Every structure is written in C-alpha cells, then in structure tokens.
Amino acid sequence: MHSLPNSCKASQVLRFFHNNKIFYSIGFFSTSLHPSSVDIETQVQKITKLINDSPYPDKPLHLVLSQQIPPNALSTSIVENVLGCLFATHANGLKASEFFRYALQAPHLCPSADAFEKTLHILTRMRYFDNAWELLEEIKTKHPSLLTIKSMSIVLSRIARFQSFEETLEAFERMENGIFTRNEFGTEEFNVLLRAFCTQRQMKEARSVFNKLHSRFSPNTKTMNILLLGFKESGDITSVELFYHDMTRRGFKPNNITYNIRIDAYCKKGSFGDALRLFEAMERENCLPTLQTITTLIHGAGVVRNKSKAKELFKEISRRNLQADTGAYNALISSLVRCRDVKSAAGIMDEMDEKNVPHDNVTYHTLFFGFLKSKDIDGFYGLYQKMIERNFMPKTQIVVMLIKLFCEKNEIDLAVNLWVYLIERGFCPHSHALNLLVTALCSRGRLEEAFECSKQMLERGRHISDLVFRMLERCLREEEGMEKLRILDNLIKRLSTVLPPSRGYATGLPDQISVK
Secondary structure, eight states: OOOOOOHHHHHHHHHHHHHSOOOOOOOOOOOOSSOOHHHHHHHHHHHHHHHHHSOTTTSOHHHHHHHHOOGGGOOHHHHHHHHHHHHHTTOOHHHHHHHHHHHHTOTTOOOOHHHHHHHHHHHHHTTOHHHHHHHHHHHHHHOGGGOOHHHHHHHHHHHHHHSOHHHHHHHHHHIIIIISOSSOOOHHHHHHHHHHHHTTTOHHHHHHHHHHHTTTSOOOHHHHHHHHHHHHHTTOHHHHHHHHHHHHHTTOOOOHHHHHHHHHHHHHTTOHHHHHHHHHHHHHTTOOOOHHHHHHHHHHHHHTTOHHHHHHHHHHHHHTTOOOOHHHHHHHHHHHHHTTOHHHHHHHHHHHHHTTOOOOHHHHHHHHHHHHHTTOHHHHHHHHHHHHHTTOOOOHHHHHHHHHHHHHTTOHHHHHHHHHHHHHTTOOOOHHHHHHHHHHHHHTTOHHHHHHHHHHHHHTTOOOBHHHHHHHHHHHHHTTOHHHHHHHHHHHHHHHTTSOOOTTBOOOSOTTOOOO
16 A cells, blocks of 8 residues: 555545535425436435435334335336345345335336346345345236346355255255246246356356256257356366367357357466457457457456556557447456556546547456556545546445555545545445444544444444454453443344344344443
C-alpha cells in the first residue's frame, strides 16, 4: 500500500460528502404508470433503502411495504431492479423473499422469471436452502411458468458449493420428481447438474455424474463444453487439451464456445502465442470469433504485458462489425493497467462515456488497483470522487478495498463517511467491511461509532461476526458501556431466532452471564 494524500486532501474529500446532497429520505412513491428511467431508478433506490432499513425481525416487512408502497407503484422492472440491488447490497435473504412475495400479490403485475431467479440467488447465497425449497414449492403451485432452467441452475450450483455430493444429487432428483414436473428431464437438465459441479471445480464429481447418467441423458456439444470449462477453471491446460481431443474423438464438433474456453485457458497461463494460434485455427474452421473471443484475447495480451497487441485487438472489434461492451472496455483497461499505463486506462472511462457504455464494478476496481500500484494518489482520489459524484454503488470488493485502505492509512473519517454513504442509500455492507471498520474504530477509542455501525448491521437483519462482537464486548466492558453491550446482545439473540445459524458469526453472551 502507498501513502494517502495529506490531511488537506482528505479534508477536501470529506467536505465533498457534506457539500453534495447525497442523502435522501423515504417519501411518497410515485404512482405514474409510465415513469421515466430516472423515476424508476429513484423508486428502486427508495424501496431498496426501505427494505434494508426496516427493523428485522421486530416488524414484519410486509406491513412496512403495505404502508409505504401502493400496489400500483410497482412494475415488473422496479421489482427486478430492487431484487438486483438487494443482491448487490448483501441484504437479508428473508427480506428479499418477503418483498418478492409482496410483489406477487399486486394484481396488475405479471410475475417475472428474472425476479424469481434473483430471489433464489439471494436465498441460496446465504445458505437459506429450506426457504429456497419452500419458495420453489410455492411457485410450482401458483406460477409454474417461472420455473426455468436458470432457476434450477442457481439452486443446484449453491448446493454443490455448500453441501455434499450426495445432497446435490438428491436435490436434482427432488427437482425432477417434485418441482419441475411439467416436463420430462432431458439433456438440458443434465447439463445444469454437470455445470453445478464444474463451476465449483469439482471435476471428480462431474466425471462421476457424467459416467453415471450419460446413458440416460444423451450428451451434446454443450455438455462437452461444460466439462471442458470445468477443466479450464481448474487451471490444468493439459486436462483441457486431453478432454478436447476426447471430445472430438467422440464425434462432437467444436463451436466458438469450445474455442473460447481453450483460448481463455492459454491466456490465463500466459501462453498468449498459443491462444493466438487457436484464434487463427478457429477462423480456418469457419467458426466465427465472437466479441467474447476478442475480449478474452485482450485480457491475454495484458497478462503478457503486450500493450500494442491489446490495442490492436480492441480495434479488431469494430473491424469485424462487432459492438464493444463494458466487458471489452474493461479488458482493455485491465491490459493497460498491467502494462503500467494507468493514465491511458483512466482515459478509457471517458471514451466509454462518449460511446454510452456504462462503467461497472470491474471498471472501478481495476482502475483503483492501477492507481495504487502506480502510486498515483491524486488519480486514486479523483476516481473516488468521480464514483461518489455519479452516485455509483460499489460492490463488496471495492467497499472492502477502500475501507481497508482508509483504515490502514489512518483516514478513519473517510472510512466512516463511506459507510454512511452506503447505509443512506440502502446498502448493507458485507460483514468483512464491518470487521475492518470496527477494528479500526475500537483501536482509536471511537466506541460510539463502532457500536452504531454494528447496531445498524444487526437492525437490518444481518449477522455480525463473533470477532466484532468480542472486540466490542471487551472495549465496552472496559469503558462501562454495559447498556450498549446489552442492546447488541439482545439484537443478536432476536436475530438468531429467525435466521439460520452461520459459522463464525456472533451468538451473543452466554445465557449464564448477565450484563450489569
């Protein structure tokens, strides 16, 4: 890490927070039937904040929603975007589920598969598998058309990640026999099961499933690509090539996805020449490269620090009548950063603005990292201010990065202001961000703020870590903050009555120990 700017620069950033009206309060929701995109974004932010701020489990969320949101204030787009924000902000999964069920009751709304899938994603990421199964059962009865291949994939992938091989197979059987009963399972569903293991790099399990079930479900090229992807994710090029040759020997014809996977495998290992030779072979086989192909090669040029080739490949996108998207621009930015040309990388953001290509979390994170590596602190703070000015909501990776940096460099006020910025917009930061912030605050004797941040997390229905609670317990006892300790203990225990237990999170004080 490199030193942050002097206190004058820090004070300027702090004043920026106060001089710009970045906070808003919950007001009446518009009932316009044809809102503009700005109106929709405002509605989404307000509803997301309302849900995250709602005290849980003290007051049922559906009561808060029914009091604050008229049914005709919701649209399919608003519901989908709110659930997307709840996912990005690590909201309590049970709150997200309640909001989705509330939206299902709106008579004018046509329930969407996207909203359902996002709800499942939130629940299963937090390992609320019982709740996910309950929702699947409910949707099977009331809205069976929402049961998609993607929803199946979301649940199976999380079960494969967090539970055993046997439990994943049992879940697949339960879906086949009890949930997705309208259609007979075939190759597409078989591919979903394989992908669940391959995305978790569980290739031994994937092979076992393939050997066990391939006679029942006829494999296709997509099946083989999924397995090829799994070997690529495991980082073993030899296995990728061996399986590729096995694939062609079995009579499966490679497509552009097959080539993209192999090209990516070589790029990630720094074998850029081999990746380019595959690119040429792809064209000789009349297998047209896609935008993803060229984006992967741009990344590969960055890995070997070949800036001129990265730029040349980016120009190739328009020459092939393709349209560069955020991913392609991010690949170029990443390559320029790897080549230590951060100034040019930052200029790409302006080009994206000119072309109306949106920035995303990867764009910001790559440039933040580049400025730090190049010791360009002014550039770092310029990007930080730009992010705030644009009201951009960073995801966990950036939040943790920024708070860690601020705390390490004794710019604790910036860390606190970032926390407030997120909370005021309905963002519920990840527990790792809270760990960093509370540790820094406690070490500086700022217990009131450490307590408030932890209390905000608990009130929003999110666990705090045992590490944070024990630290606060020790500090509060030393400072005679028994009332605050009692408040935290009560919040933790109330939350534990409705949330599944999670390893590493606080369980409060032992029952035999009283807070006096």
